[in-house]
Amino acid sequence: MLRLDPDGSRMGAVIDGAGRHLLDPAHTGRYLWSQLTKGEKTGLGVAVGHRIQRELGLADGLHLDFRVVGHEVDMRFTTGGNWMFPPELQGGLCLLVRADDASGQWSLGLLRVRPELMRTGANRDGKRGLSAQGRSAIHWIHRDLPLPEHALRQLPADVVAAIFAKSSGQARTEELFQQAQLTAITTADLSAVTMQLDGVKRAREARRRLASRGVLILNGTHSRDCEWASALDLPVLAPSIWMSVRLTPAPQHDDSPTITLNGIPWRVARPGDPETPLPTAVLR
Structure with missing residues (x-):
């Protein structure tokens, strides 16, 4: 064995x-x-x-x-x-x-x-x-x-309840990515919150919609996303894993890990940082 x-x-x-x-x-x-x-x-x-x-x-x-x-x-x-x-x-x-x-x-x-x-x-x-x-x-x-990790097993019960309280699969997907930032999200998690076979499609749509709130959704199947995760010092992304993180423009003399979007350095946002829409470049 x-x-x-x-x-x-x-x-x-x-x-x-x-x-x-x-x-x-x-x-x-x-x-x-x-x-x-x-x-x-x-x-x-x-x-x-x-x-x-x-x-x-x-x-x-x-x-x-x-x-x-x-x-x-x-x-x-x-x-x-x-x-x-x-x-x-x-x-x-x-x-x-x-x-x-x-x-x-x-x-x-x-x-x-x-x-x-x-x-x-x-x-x-x-x-x-x-x-x-x-x-x-x-x-x-x-x-x-x-065992392989799944976000819904790790999140507090009240957070999971808030996710499933949303009325549509798309809304539940977006709530999952907002509530479970910096957490590995699997296709099984997406299937459960959407209760649909096209959970990955909902995740792609969430990537576009949540960018307006400064939330970047990464997926391990894309080399650019893996490079961004590495540059931001986030956990390594497996091919089937999704992860969300809120970003904010990095001020001068900030030595935090950053990625450059539209010529501007961005770092992982902190609780007090205001929401700043991401450049449209991250959606392509």
């Missing part, structure tokens, strides 16, 4: 992708796993297993989920602190996946399931969770790695 995914980036993307697929933000406006129905939460583990198998090219198992270097392996998924094991898994190898979008972390471990590692009590199906001894027996492959 480490050879196939040394830093865990493939697994993290798979887990996040499975969650986004079930949330279906473009049609539902949902952005948190807690918004899934009970049935969808059950399907999340199944979706993660199928996507892991496809992403890493693992062969089907004869009795368990798949094979890893010839070993039959079952996959168990939880968003909590424990997993449930049916009686037929005793003695078998399990890949244990734990993920929680509230904390933004995920882990992957390996365990040989044995009776002495189980709790004494079982549910109606005979499934039992791990005891404290069982949890300590997990061989962790990746532990507490970050």
Whole structure:
């Protein structure tokens, strides 16, 4: 597993992708796993297993989920602190996946399931969770790695409520970029606030409209935007990431990082700086 995914980036993307697929933000406006129905939460583990198998090219198992270097392996998924094991898994190898979008972390471990590692009590199906001894027996492959970030998960609840209070997808997009400045915004965030498949189109329109308020919207697919982000000492922009920042003309003898627009240096605005429309050059 480490050879196939040394830093865990493939697994993290798979887990996040499975969650986004079930949330279906473009049609539902949902952005948190807690918004899934009970049935969808059950399907999340199944979706993660199928996507892991496809992403890493693992062969089907004869009795368990798949094979890893010839070993039959079952996959168990939880968003909590424990997993449930049916009686037929005793003695078998399990890949244990734990993920929680509230904390933004995920882990992957390996365990040989044995009776002495189980709790004494079982549910109606005979499934039992791990005891404290069982949890300590997990061989962790990746532990507490970050899930891909999404702005709507990080923003305060009142800010998110203000965004969704707007009556149109375009208005919600513009509110997102104004409220979440200097925050990485993903296409999933855009889909959720627009509740449309053309969230990127709304972001492009927001770029034009918010420039009149001094807000510059950057996108990592454009080399010029990445150069501007670097010059302003902003976080590196990944190709699919959007970020907004309010700018203001830089006064003389200001040593802040700047970019030059229409021959004038601009820096990141501070709370007391007045709104100054950006030059039309940034819209091209």
